[in-house]
Each structure stands twice: as C-alpha cells, then as structure tokens.
Amino acid sequence: MSAPPVSHAVLCRFGELFLKGGNRGIFEQTLAKNIRRAVADVPGARVETPHGRVIVHAPADRIEDACARLERVFGLVSISSVVETAADVEAIEAAAVTAALAAIERDPARGASFRVQARRSDKRFPLSSLDLAARVGAKVAAATGMPVKLVGAALTIGIEVSSTSGFVFADTRAAPGGLPAGTSGHGLLLLSGGIDSPVAGWLSAKRGLSLDGLYFHSPPFVGEKSKDKVVSLARVLASWQALRTLYVAPFTDVQKRLRDAGPAELAVVLYRRMMMRIADRIADRTRAMSLVTGENLGQVASQTVPNLTTIENAARHLVLRPLVTYDKMETTALARRIGTYDISALPYEDCCSLFVPPHPATAARVQDAERAEARLEAGVDAEADAVADATEKIDLT
Amino acid sequence: MIYLDNAASAPPAPEVLTAMTAAAGSLFGNPSSAHGLGAAATRALEEARAQVAALLRASPQDIVFTSGGTEADALAVLGVAGAARGRHLVVSAIEHPAVLRSAELLTARGFRVTLVAPGRDGVITPTAVAAAVESDTALVAVMLVNNELGTVQPVAAIGRALAASGAGPHLHVDAVQAAGFLPLSVQALGADSIAISGHKFHGPKGAGALWIRKGAKLAPLWDGGRQERGLRSGTENVPACVALGRAAALVLAAQADIDHMATLRDRLEARIFAALPGSAPTVAPGTPRAPHIASITIPDLPGEPVLHALEARGVFASAGSACASRTRGPSHVLAAIGVPDSAAVLRLSLSRFTTPAEVDAAASALGEAVAEVAEVAAGGRRAKGRT
Numbered sequence: 001m002s003a004p005p006v007s008h009a010v011l012c013r014f015g016e017l018f019l020k021g022g023n024r025g026i027f028e029q030t031l032a033k034n035i036r037r038a039v040a041d042v043p044g045a046r047v048e049t050p051h052g053r054v055i056v057h058a059p060a061d062r063i064e065d066a067c068a069r070l071e072r073v074f075g076l077v078s079i080s081s082v083v084e085t086a087a088d089v090e091a092i093e094a095a096a097v098t099a100a101l102a103a104i105e106r107d108p109a110r111g112a113s114f115r116v117q118a119r120r121s122d123k124r125f126p127l128s129s130l131d132l133a134a135r136v137g138a139k140v141a142a143a144t145g146m147p148v149k150l151v152g153a154a155l156t157i158g159i160e161v162s163s164t165s166g167f168v169f170a171d172t173r174a175a176p177g178g179l180p181a182g183t184s185g186h187g188l189l190l191l192s193g194g195i196d197s198p199v200a201g202w203l204s205a206k207r208g209l210s211l212d213g214l215y216f217h218s219p220p221f222v223g224e225k226s227k228d229k230v231v232s233l234a235r236v237l238a239s240w241q242a243l244r245t246l247y248v249a250p251f252t253d254v255q256k257r258l259r260d261a262g263p264a265e266l267a268v269v270l271y272r273r274m275m276m277r278i279a280d281r282i283a284d285r286t287r288a289m290s291l292v293t294g295e296n297l298g299q300v301a302s303q304t305v306p307n308l309t310t311i312e313n314a315a316r317h318l319v320l321r322p323l324v325t326y327d328k329m330e331t332t333a334l335a336r337r338i339g340t341y342d343i344s345a346l347p348y349e350d351c352c353s354l355f356v357p358p359h360p361a362t363a364a365r366v367q368d369a370e371r372a373e374a375r376l377e378a379g380v381d382a383e384a385d386a387v388a389d390a391t392e393k394i395d396l397t
Numbered sequence: 398m399i400y401l402d403n404a405a406s407a408p409p410a411p412e413v414l415t416a417m418t419a420a421a422g423s424l425f426g427n428p429s430s431a432h433g434l435g436a437a438a439t440r441a442l443e444e445a446r447a448q449v450a451a452l453l454r455a456s457p458q459d460i461v462f463t464s465g466g467t468e469a470d471a472l473a474v475l476g477v478a479g480a481a482r483g484r485h486l487v488v489s490a491i492e493h494p495a496v497l498r499s500a501e502l503l504t505a506r507g508f509r510v511t512l513v514a515p516g517r518d519g520v521i522t523p524t525a526v527a528a529a530v531e532s533d534t535a536l537v538a539v540m541l542v543n544n545e546l547g548t549v550q551p552v553a554a555i556g557r558a559l560a561a562s563g564a565g566p567h568l569h570v571d572a573v574q575a576a577g578f579l580p581l582s583v584q585a586l587g588a589d590s591i592a593i594s595g596h597k598f599h600g601p602k603g604a605g606a607l608w609i610r611k612g613a614k615l616a617p618l619w620d621g622g623r624q625e626r627g628l629r630s631g632t633e634n635v636p637a638c639v640a641l642g643r644a645a646a647l648v649l650a651a652q653a654d655i656d657h658m659a660t661l662r663d664r665l666e667a668r669i670f671a672a673l674p675g676s677a678p679t680v681a682p683g684t685p686r687a688p689h690i691a692s693i694t695i696p697d698l699p700g701e702p703v704l705h706a707l708e709a710r711g712v713f714a715s716a717g718s719a720c721a722s723r724t725r726g727p728s729h730v731l732a733a734i735g736v737p738d739s740a741a742v743l744r745l746s747l748s749r750f751t752t753p754a755e756v757d758a759a760a761s762a763l764g765e766a767v768a769e770v771a772e773v774a775a776g777g778r779r780a781k782g783r784t
Contacts, residue, residue, distance in 0.1 A: 218707045221706060223704070355773065
C-alpha cells in the first residue's frame with residue numbers, strides 16, 4: 001500500500017477567545033492577522049482559518065521555522081506540527097503510524113507506551129471519536145509493538161477530523177496564551193535598558209495591547225552603546241509583536257534644568273513627572289490610550305506609594321504597572337524566558353546615574369514637585385513639547 | 398575625529414590594508430597544498446614570519462602565528478602548563494585577562510597560582526617575583542607594558558633574578574602593548590615566550606604571534622593538521638599573517654616614531670595637568686613607561702560620563718576605575734595600585750600618526766568635558782551634604 005498524499009502544517013489552538021462572545025470574530029481576525037505577520041518571512045507559509053481554527057501550512061522543511069515564530073504569538077495556547085490527510089480512516093491510520101515511528105526515532109523513550117486522542121468536528125464522519133481512536137490505536141500497536149496506556153502514556157497521538165481533512169500529530173508545544181496583541185488597544189511603553197520595563201511591555205502585550213516604546217536618552221553622559229542596548233531590547237519585544245516603533249527622546253537638557261529647579265532629593269520624581277508629560281504627548285501622536293511602565297512597589301528606595309502618586313499626577317493617560325507586585329526574582333525569570341535578560345544585563349548605563357541623587361525623597365508631595373517645576377523658565381508644558389518634538393523615531397519592523 | 402584609543406585598537410596602516418586585500422584575493426591557495434598556489438601562499442606566510450621575527454630580533458622558525466594576543470598568551474600559559482611537571486604558576490597581578498584567566502582555568506586542573514602585586518607605581522619588582530617562585534613553579538608570567546598604565550616592567554631583570562636563584566620556570570612575556578612602542582629583542586628580554594598582537598600596531602585584527610625559545614616545552618591546545626610546528630593546527634590565515642608581517646616591517650622601520658610619541662604624550666599630559674587642577678598622573682612621574690599611553694586620574698568623578706562628554710567633542714579614549722559601581726567592570730590593575738574608588742582614570746593612547754595639534758585639541762576638549770560632568774555631578778554631591 002503506498003502512502004496517500006499528505007501535507008504539513010501547524011495547528012494553532014487559542015484559549016480565552018472562546019470567552020469573548022459577540023467580539024469573538026474581531027479577536028479571531030486579529031489573531032489571524034498577527035499569525036500572518038509572524039510567519040510572513042517563512043518561505044511558502046500560508047495561513048488558513050477554516051471553521052474557527054487556524055492552520056499554518058508550510059513546506060515540510062519550514063515547519064520548524066514556522067513553529068518557532070508561532071510560539072511567540074499572544075492568544076495562542078498551544079501549537080502542534082501536524083500532517084494533513086484526507087478525511088478518510090485509512091489515510092489517518094497511515095499518517096498516525098508514520099507519526100508514531102518518527103516520534104520514537106527522535107526520542108526512543110517515547111516508545112514505552114502510547115495512546116490515541118481523537119476528535120471529530122464533523123459528525124458526518126463515519127466513526128465516533130472513540131471508535132476512531134480505537135481503530136487507529138490498533139494499527140499503531142501492530143506497527144510499533146508499543147503497549148497502549150490511557151493514563152501517563154509516553155506518546156500521545158492526536159487526531160482531529162474536519163469535514164475535509166484529518167490532522168495527525170505527535171507533539172504539542174505551549175504558546176504564551178493571553179490575548180492577541182492589538183485587541184486591547186494601543187499603548188506606549190516607557191522602555192529603559194534595565195530588566196523590568198521590557199518585561200512590563202511583554203506582559204501588557206500578552207493582555208492584548210499593541211505598543212510603541214519610548215526611551216529617554218541623556219547624551220553626552222550616556223554613550224551610544226546604551227541606546228543600542230535599548231534598540232536591541234526593543235527588537236526582542238518586536239519579535240513577540242509586542243512593540244512596533246521605538247521613540248528616543250533627548251532628555252539631557254530638561255534633566256539639567258529640573259535638577260537645578262528643585263532640591264536634589266526630589267530630582268528622581270521631577271524627572272519621572274517630566275517623562276510622563278513627554279509620554280503623554282507621544283501617546284497623543286500615536287493614539288495610545290495608556291502608558292506602561294516597569295515601576296514596582298519598593299524595589300528601589302524611591303518606588304513608594306506617595307512617590308508613584310506624585311509621578312502619576314503628572315500623567316493624563318492611564319498608567320499601567322504590570323510589575324507593581326512582582327519580586328525581582330520573578331521579573332528576572334520572566335526576562336530570561338522572554339529573551340531580554342542577557343541584553344538587560346549588559347553593563348551600559350542609561351538615564352545617567354550621574355543625575356540621580358544618593359538619597360532620593362521617599363514621600364515626595366505633588367505641591368513640592370509643582371513648586372520646583374514652577375521655577376522652569378519655559379514652563380513644564382513647553383519643556384515637554386520641545387522634547388516630544390525632538391524625539392527620534394526608529395522603525396522596528 | 399581625534400582618536401586616542403590606540404591601545405584598544407590602532408587603525409590599520411594603508412600599506413597593511415593594501416597587502417591584506419591583495420593577499421586575500423590572490424593568495425587563496427592552502428599553504429598545505431602541494432601545488433604552485435600552495436607554494437605561493439607558503440612563501441608569503443614565511444616572508445611574513447621573517448618580518449615578525451625581525452621586529453623581535455628573533456629567528457623566524459621560533460614564531461607561531463595565532464589569532465591574536467589572547468590566543469598567544471593562552472598558548473603560552475596553558476601550553477607550558479600542559480607540558481610541565483610543576484604545578485605552580487607565578488603571575489603578576491596586573492596581567493591582561495588573557496593571562497590571568499588562563500591561569501585561573503588551570504587552578505581547576507590542580508595548579509596553584511601566586512599573584513605578585515605591583516608597587517603603587519604599577520611596577521612588579523624582580524625581588525617580589527623571585528620570592529614567589531617555588532620548587533615546582535612551571536611558569537612565570539609578567540607583561541612588558543601594562544595596557545592600562547603604560548608602565549614598563551623590568552622583565553630582563555626578572556629573567557636574571559630567576560636565573561640567579563637557579564630556578565628554571567618558563568618566563569612568559571605578554572608584549573602586546575610593547576611591540577611597535579619599545580625596541581624589542583628576545584635575547585635582551587631573556588624570556589622563553591613572547592606574545593604580540595597585530596592590531597595594536599596598525600596591523601589587522603585576528604592576527605598575532607607567539608615567539609617561543611628553542612627547546613621550550615609547550616603542548617598544543619588542540620590538534621589537527623599540525624600547522625605551525627604542530628602547535629597551532631588549522632589552515633593559516635594567510636592574508637592576516639601577511640598584513641601582520643607588513644605592519645611589523647613598518648613599525649620596525651620607523652623607530653624614530655617612538656620618540657615622537659613620547660614627546661607628544663608628555664605634551665598631552667602637561668596640558669591636561671595645567672588645564673585641570675586636581676588631575677594627576679596615575680603613576681608617579683619618572684616611572685618607566687611606554688611612549689603611547691597617558692593615564693590621568695581625576696578625583697571624585699565618574700569616568701564613563703567624562704568619556705562620553707569627550708566623545709561628544711570628537712575625542713575617543715578609554716576610562717577605568719577601581720570600583721565596579723562606577724564603570725562597567727572594575728579594573729583589577731587600578732585596584733592593585735590603590736587608586737581610590739571615587740576617582741575617574743582616563744587612558745589616552747597615542748599612535749605614530751598622532752599630531753601635536755590633535756594632542757592640544759584633546760587636552761582642551763578634556764578640560765571642557767570634565768567641567769561639564771563636574772557641573773552635573775555637583776547636584777548629586779549637594780544632596781549628599783544635606784542628608
């Protein structure tokens with residue numbers, strides 16, 4: 001018997017979208033669009049969305065490339081490299097035997113035991129799911145000699161049958177879950193070269209935000225390598241479709257004037273209030289509806305509730321702080337998973353520590369900050385306008 | 398642009414680039430091949446070897462080409478340790494990481510390492526080295542010119558002290574910052590191996606050499622086609638070696654440049670000290686130094702912002718500090734000679750192409766850069782006073 005024609009694909013599964021009721025269509029469309037973008041550079045990849053599922057077809061030797069990109073698409077909970085056959089019992093049996101043999105060859109430990117899990121979405125298919133599993137199981141057992149083990153099997157052969165095709169797979173990989181980037185609207189991430197802010201951006205993109213980044217650069221006290229480092233971080237986030245564009249705001253001059261305007265211990269709060277004002281302006285221009293920061297409660301001396309209140313007071317947009325309750329170790333572990341940790345750990349400084357006083361205030365009040373800001377000759381708004389106007393735009397796509 | 402970071406990497410000389418490009422295009426044959434193209438590549442390689450040997454006043458058959466200074470140092474330290482019976486190493490505390498970390502690797506293989514501290518002048522004394530040697534010392538490593546301070550180490554005297562004590566360890570000399578900047582002679586140095594690197598003297602990156610005294614025992618670090626007398630298997634990087642040879646010939650023919658650089662270094666330092674009250678030479682005046690490295694200490698200032706403020710004025714240099722929080726990677730050299738944590742140490746390194754006008758412009762740019770950073774840093778110090 002010659003093997004029937006098969007084609008290779010990646011079956012994509014999504015999770016929370018089922019909760020979305022009337023909006024489900026929009027979520028599925030956004031997810032499909034994000035998946036198309038993710039595999040746009042995989043030669044021969046083609047995305048299809050039959051009957052509420054997403055299937056990425058690709059030549060056999062490009063499947064691994066496609067999987068590597070799909071593992072980074074928010075909204076997907078898992079993916080499987082599948083063989084697509086006709087919706088026909090014999091074809092499915094043959095594909096299951098091939099998949100089982102290939103899986104054992106890759107990892108002999110998986111030959112210890114197996115089970116078959118079948119699902120049919122088209123009830124006109126002649127066999128019930130259980131009967132199909134039993135028939136395919138018998139073929140696989142005969143071809144490989146493996147015992148069946150319904151609980152704790154070393155190898156699970158998955159089968160899904162639609163009205164037109166059968167899909168057979170032996171592996172399922174986790175995808176990040178969450179919601180498709182863009183379905184929660186657009187935001188602006190205040191991005192530095194540190195460990196926290198890239199993680200904050202990733203977490204908010206995972207909840208459906210699409211983001212641009214804003215980095216405050218302080219030349220000449222901070223070197224080119226610090227900026228390059230932030231661009232590298234932005235590119236990692238872009239590989240998750242968590243960031244589209246990076247804005248680089250020249251911060252030195254206003255930073256000097258703020259430092260001279262107020263008492264030194266207030267400097268950090270004054271800088272951050274000005275960053276919020278500049279971010280508001282960039283957000284207006286990019287139609288972002290929220291600002292995302294890597295701020296945390298208590299990680300450094302100045303990150304107190306009074307200080308965060310005084311900082312937030314300067315912002316017009318909603319400020320999201322995904323890491324506010326995270327321990328440093330939790331953030332670091334996520335940074336490693338995302339792929340930003342090794343870049344963040346590079347030693348080039350940003351936002352020049354030169355400007356940071358050794359003992360910042362821990363309970364800065366709005367009126368104290370405003371009194372200092374009133375000493376700015378041009379006024380806070382003109383200062384923020386000037387920086388926003390001088391901001392450089394770097395396209396990450 | 399005023400480039401005063403030549404000790405990090407010196408721009409390749411135009412003749413070097415020409416020689417490398419030509420060799421990369423035409424001498425593509427494998428020197429190990431039996432045919433005429435292999436023979437042409439071998440001839441070019443051997444001519445380069447002779448040029449490198451001439452720079453060291455050594456014999457060409459004692460030169461092994463490497464991928465640069467780090468590999469040459471590693472081949473010496475790890476190679477000697479691999480062939481010796483002794484299980485002890487004596488290493489100066491101000492060596493380049495290429496030597497220090499190779500020695501550190503050996504501690505995992507059961508070797509003991511004694512670090513010899515320099516004086517406050519950044520110089521290792523022969524007495525201190527001789528005192529550290531034990532009966533099973535396999536290798537002593539002391540660099541000829543320290544890369545951060547420019548201090549010249551009394552290597553010949555160290556060699557004599559080792560000989561006088563009757564001890565027979567291998568003396569390895571990292572001469573990466575010396576080649577092209579001091580007249581070199583393997584006989585006068587009394588070393589058993591000497592490492593050099595092409596891109597420090599206007600040659601290419603990825604090319605260096607280890608001179609090895611005849612009879613010195615070294616084990617190769619890996620095996621393969623047994624090129625370079627079996628000590629460095631792998632097809633030779635012919636264009637880079639040709640360019641290295643060309644660079645060696647150029648600096649050898651221009652020994653007068655050594656005085657030119659020393660004069661400019663003194664002029665640079667004098668102008669900086671005049672423009673910046675409080676700045677001082679990192680090592681005491683009168684300490685023997687290579688002609689191309691000026692090391693300036695500025696108290697109570699972070700080095701890296703000064704460097705970037707200098708860069709904004711078109712001057713490229715290096716900075717270090719003794720303390721990890723002030724710069725990326727604290728300097729073991731500055732810590733070893735007792736530079737305070739709070740000070741910035743700037744290294745301005747010259748080349749034979751540096752001009753008096755560049756030196757003068759760099760000194761006044763440094764004055765401005767320090768003033769700019771000090772003005773900003775004053776905010777932080779003000780806060781310190783209040784709390």
